[in-house]
Amino acid sequence: MSDTIDMVDKLLADLKNIGGVEACAAASRDGLLIRAVMQKELYLESLVAMSATILGASETATTQVQKGVPNRVIVETDYGKLIIVGAGPKALLIVLASQDTGLGLILLELQKSAMKLKELLK
Amino acid sequence: MVETGIPKLDDFLGGGIPVGKSLVYYNQPGIEGEIFGLQTIYSNLKSGGTGVFVVSSTMPDLVKSQFKEFGWDIELYNDKLFFVDAYNPLIGAPSNEKYVVSQPDNIEGFNKIITDLIKELPPSTIVFGSLSTIMDLCGEKETIEAVKTWNKMAMLYDHVIIYNFTAWPYSQETLDLIKNDLFNAVISIGGIAERVIFGQYFGILKSDWTEETKKSMLFRVLRPGGIKLYIPKILVTGAFDAGKSTFVHALSTRAISVDRLGTTIALDHGHIDYKGFSADIFGTPGQERFDPIIKLLSGESMGVFLVVDSTNPADFVRAKHMLEITKAYGLPYIIVANKQDVSGALTPEEIKEQFNMPEDVTVVPVVAKDKIGVFEAFEVLIDKITGGT
Numbered sequence A: 001m002s003d004t005i006d007m008v009d010k011l012l013a014d015l016k017n018i019g020g021v022e023a024c025a026a027a028s029r030d031g032l033l034i035r036a037v038m039q040k041e042l043y044l045e046s047l048v049a050m051s052a053t054i055l056g057a058s059e060t061a062t063t064q065v066q067k068g069v070p071n072r073v074i075v076e077t078d079y080g081k082l083i084i085v086g087a088g089p090k091a092l093l094i095v096l097a098s099q100d101t102g103l104g105l106i107l108l109e110l111q112k113s114a115m116k117l118k119e120l121l122k
Numbered sequence B: 001m002v003e004t005g006i007p008k009l010d011d012f013l014g015g016g017i018p019v020g021k022s023l024v025y026y027n028q029p030g031i032e033g034e035i036f037g038l039q040t041i042y043s044n045l046k047s048g049g050t051g052v053f054v055v056s057s058t059m060p061d062l063v064k065s066q067f068k069e070f071g072w073d074i075e076l077y078n079d080k081l082f083f084v085d086a087y088n089p090l091i092g093a094p095s096n097e098k099y100v101v102s103q104p105d106n107i108e109g110f111n112k113i114i115t116d117l118i119k120e121l122p123p124s125t126i127v128f129g130s131l132s133t134i135m136d137l138c139g140e141k142e143t144i145e146a147v148k149t150w151n152k153m154a155m156l157y158d159h160v161i162i163y164n165f166t167a168w169p170y171s172q173e174t175l176d177l178i179k180n181d182l183f184n185a186v187i188s189i190g191g192i193a194e195r196v197i198f199g200q201y202f203g204i205l206k207s208d209w210t211e212e213t214k215k216s217m218l219f220r221v222l223r224p225g226g227i228k229l230y231i232p233k234i235l236v237t238g239a240f241d242a243g244k245s246t247f248v249h250a251l252s253t254r255a256i257s258v259d260r261l262g263t264t265i266a267l268d269h270g271h272i273d274y275k276g277f278s279a280d281i282f283g284t285p286g287q288e289r290f291d292p293i294i295k296l297l298s299g300e301s302m303g304v305f306l307v308v309d310s311t312n313p314a315d316f317v318r319a320k321h322m323l324e325i326t327k328a329y330g331l332p333y334i335i336v337a338n339k340q341d342v343s344g345a346l347t348p349e350e351i352k353e354q355f356n357m358p359e360d361v362t363v364v365p366v367v368a369k370d371k372i373g374v375f376e377a378f379e380v381l382i383d384k385i386t387g388g389t
Helices: A002-016 A045-064 A104-120 B034-046 B060-069 B107-120 B131-138 B140-156 B172-181 B244-251 B288-297 B313-325 B348-355 B374-385
Strands: A021-028 A033-038 A073-076 A080-087 A091-098 B022-027 B051-055 B081-085 B125-128 B160-166 B185-194 B197-207 B216-222 B226-238 B254-260 B263-274 B277-283 B303-309 B333-338 B363-365
Touching: A002 A021, A002 A033, A002 A104, A002 B185, A002 B197, A021 A045, A033 A045, A045 A073, A045 A080, A045 A091, A045 B254, A045 B263, A045 B277, A045 B288, A080 A104, A091 A104, B022 B034, B022 B140, B022 B172, B034 B051, B034 B060, B034 B125, B034 B160, B034 B226, B051 B060, B060 B081, B081 B107, B107 B131, B107 B140, B131 B140, B131 B160, B140 B160, B140 B172, B172 B185, B172 B197, B226 B244, B226 B313, B226 B374, B244 B254, B244 B263, B244 B277, B244 B303, B244 B333, B244 B374, B263 B288, B263 B374, B288 B313, B303 B313, B303 B374, B313 B348, B333 B348, B333 B374, B348 B363, B363 B374
Parallel strands: B022 B160, B022 B185, B051 B081, B051 B125, B125 B160, B226 B277, B226 B303, B303 B333, B333 B363
Antiparallel strands: A021 A033, A021 A091, A073 A080, A080 A091, B185 B197, B197 B216, B216 B226, B254 B263, B263 B277
16 A cells, blocks of 8 residues: 555655746645645645645636636745646645746646546545 | 553553563554654653663664654663664674674574573563564574563563564564564554555554454654654534634644634634644534535544534534534534533533434533633544544
8 A cells, every 4th residue: 555655755756856846745635635745844734725625616616607627726926836736536736836937847747747646546 | 561652552552561561563664663662662761660772773872863853852861771782783883882782693692682681670661673673684583482582581570572573575474473473462553545544553453461452543753742643634613603713723733714804714724732642623614605615625534523602502403514514424523512601601411402412422611712621622522533442
């Protein structure tokens, strides 16, 4: 069983290696931290719980008006970016990026990683 | 009785380890199991006992700094804690310890030191930092024979003897012996990746002095702090304006909320460290229009606080409905009777009656804004989650 943990760690390490990514985490849809990789020690439990809420609320909002589910949620502040994407019915991925980073590569890789995480947790 | 110092494990073991018994911490590779032995030794020193730590996989100085990392000041117990150095001689370095195994790759050398020490010292807690390392150096069969002798002698001289063992791929025969026959008690320590709960757990595999319990507990290793039992999610729910957020904040070491005009619109999230437990608390909104979010976030809970406003029985129906929405039936839950300080508040007995709840549901009186009763409530729920004592 610890193999799955190793594989999730590898997937997160790859994401973390992209320029500008400060932290990334895999979490359950109901807001529990699965694993995380980060530059400096952060208390991620709250971030993860809130991210699950944000994504869940976004999905509820858009499906209510027949607009389907969001591909991702991006939150931008003066100091950085928070990106949340769903990874199958059980999980989601969270990335914290620095403010000056372009999102192109991150979003592309994030999409791939989300697909992989979905498969890993099947 | 010698306490292991691991929260809840002593309860499971009926108070601790009786004098003369042996115990093995049986680790899956890759799990932070070594710390169990350290924590047991430290908790013994604290309660006035003598401890021996047999170091065979790293330098004794490193082990000492590990103790410090966890915030455990062993300097206070210099005359009560002895290290057996079976590492420095291996790499040809000098040793500062009183007890040194000069040839750590020869079981005879080990035998002599350990048996001398068992005879010399007053009843102590003897912890082997890594039985697997001794096995790697001295051979599986030879080590097992030695362990048999050490256990018998420890029994004779009233010591408690504890081993950390990592289950590398040894022969099946060896692993079976260790799991089943060699020791009075076996605590298995492993990792799980079940659904979305990823973590480390321990449980009792065997114990010949107490009723066996099949319960296992999730744990985390905190630096400083040591082993804490970990409960990833406890849900706080209830009707609008019952005081859920106040309860989460009163209970938590640190907490955040998403609220507007004093009512929670998304989620309260708090973290609590209390009496050896480390738990994350999720507080739901109470208003019906947020029900979709509640459903979404209530999965994987291990227990539920149902907060009710004791002065407002009209809301009890909604509160009961919240239990359904959160799929909390079947989970351990307790009723938190909040606002007990307000005049007209119903007593816990009256609330129980009005709720028409099963007999075994506990109602705890609480004044969340003044932190009265919140930790009592936490203890009651934790007891239910961990299967009581």
